[in-house]
Amino acid sequence: MIDQIKALEDKAAKALAEATSKEHLEELRVAFLGKKGEITALSRGMKDVAAEQRKEIGQVVNAVKERIGALLDERLAVIAAKEREAELAAARVDVTLPGRRRRLGHLSPLTQVEREINRIFQSLGFVIELGPEVETPHYNFDQLNFPPDHPARDAQDTIFIDEGRLLRTHTSPVQIRVMERTRPPIRMIAPGWVYRSDTLDATHSPMFSQVEGLVVDDGITFGDLFGVLNEFVHQFYGTNVKTRFRPSFFPFTEPSAEMDITCPFCEGKGTVNGARCRVCSGSGWKELLGCGMVDENVLKAVGYDPEHYTGFAFGIGIERLTMFKYGVNEIRHFFEGDVRFISQF
Numbered sequence: 314m315i316d317q318i319k320a321l322e323d324k325a326a327k328a329l330a331e332a333t334s335k336e337h338l339e340e341l342r343v344a345f346l347g348k349k350g351e352i353t354a355l356s357r358g359m360k361d362v363a364a365e366q367r368k369e370i371g372q373v374v375n376a377v378k379e380r381i382g383a384l385l386d387e388r389l390a391v392i393a394a395k396e397r398e399a400e401l402a403a404a405r406v407d408v409t410l411p412g413r414r415r416r417l418g419h420l421s422p423l424t425q426v427e428r429e430i431n432r433i434f435q436s437l438g439f440v441i442e443l444g445p446e447v448e449t450p451h452y453n454f455d456q457l458n459f460p461p462d463h464p465a466r467d468a469q470d471t472i473f474i475d476e477g478r479l480l481r482t483h484t485s486p487v488q489i490r491v492m493e494r495t496r497p498p499i500r501m502i503a504p505g506w507v508y509r510s511d512t513l514d515a516t517h518s519p520m521f522s523q524v525e526g527l528v529v530d531d532g533i534t535f536g537d538l539f540g541v542l543n544e545f546v547h548q549f550y551g552t553n554v555k556t557r558f559r560p561s562f563f564p565f566t567e568p569s570a571e572m573d574i575t576c577p578f579c580e581g582k583g584t585v586n587g588a589r590c591r592v593c594s595g596s597g598w599k600e601l602l603g604c605g606m607v608d609e610n611v612l613k614a615v616g617y618d619p620e621h622y623t624g625f626a627f628g629i630g631i632e633r634l635t636m637f638k639y640g641v642n643e644i645r646h647f648f649e650g651d652v653r654f655i656s657q658f
């Protein structure tokens with residue numbers, strides 16, 4: 314009997330020593346010490362043992378139970394430590410490996426230029442005003458002195474949503490909205506997207522951005538307009554750039570003018586490294602913006618007395634400004650989202 318018990322003990326100890334996982338160990342615990350386990354069966358068998366041997370054999374069985382229990386705990390500790398080690402090894406970070414560089418995006422050149430424009434005009438005391446991109450003919454045309462038969466009102470030139478709503482064709486409606494709700498003095502710019510029924514090509518886009526400017530006060534003259542726009546051009550392109558004004562026509566200004574600048578890309582020389590400048594086609598000049606004194610009819614329409622107040626307005630295409638500055642020859646580059654283009658700015 315004792316030999317049998319010793320043999321079982323050896324068998325259990327050997328099996329435990331070979332166990333490599335917690336699951337395996339649990340199986341062994343059940344097999345030896347579980348309700349139906351082999352060692353448990355020994356205890357149950359005690360009642361069949363002769364009374365005079367019962368004490369001795371009982372002690373041996375108990376000792377075996379204790380020893381196997383202790384071996385189980387020991388083995389469990391060893392296996393747990395090994396598993397933890399393996400986990401740590403798997404999770405180890407090699408701090409000597411080079412990091413993975415995350416590519417950071419940056420602002421579109423148009424946004425950068427818009428912010429620069431805003432900064433310059435704010436430094437001249439202008440405030441920034443915004444207006445809706447979906448406008449009514451009232452703000453986009455009527456209040457800006459567009460006659461009823463003006464071609465801009467045609468569906469060929471303007472994107473209408475329905476009869477009463479359209480995508481604004483310029484940022485000028487913001488002037489009207491501001492003048493309707495405030496009184497002079499006004500000194501504002503209004504940057505934003507505008508829409509025309511144009512086909513996308515090298516120089517045209519159905520969507521582009523403008524900055525509108527408006528100053529209305531007592532005794533504002535064309536001299537003020539010259540001064541502000543010259544200052545803007547000099548801050549934006551540098552003081553070497555020269556300006557000139559040519560008479561023009563817009564429904565909402567009278568008199569009206571176009572402002573040209575010497576080509577910032579070739580510095581007015583018409584050539585870059587001996588080749589004809591691609592920005593000004595060799596002329597040395599570029600048309601930059603439209604401007605003029607606010608038409609009397611526009612002032613009257615918002616309830617301002619033109620005998621008392623005068624003002625000037627201008628509209629700048631942000632894409633044009635950017636193209637001249639960086640020598641970009643196609644407007645569509647701005648809208649294609651090509652990283653090779655964008656990352657140059």
Ligand SMILES: [Zn+2]
Pocket residue numbers: 576577578579580581582583584590591592593594595597598
């Ligand atoms: Zn040029």
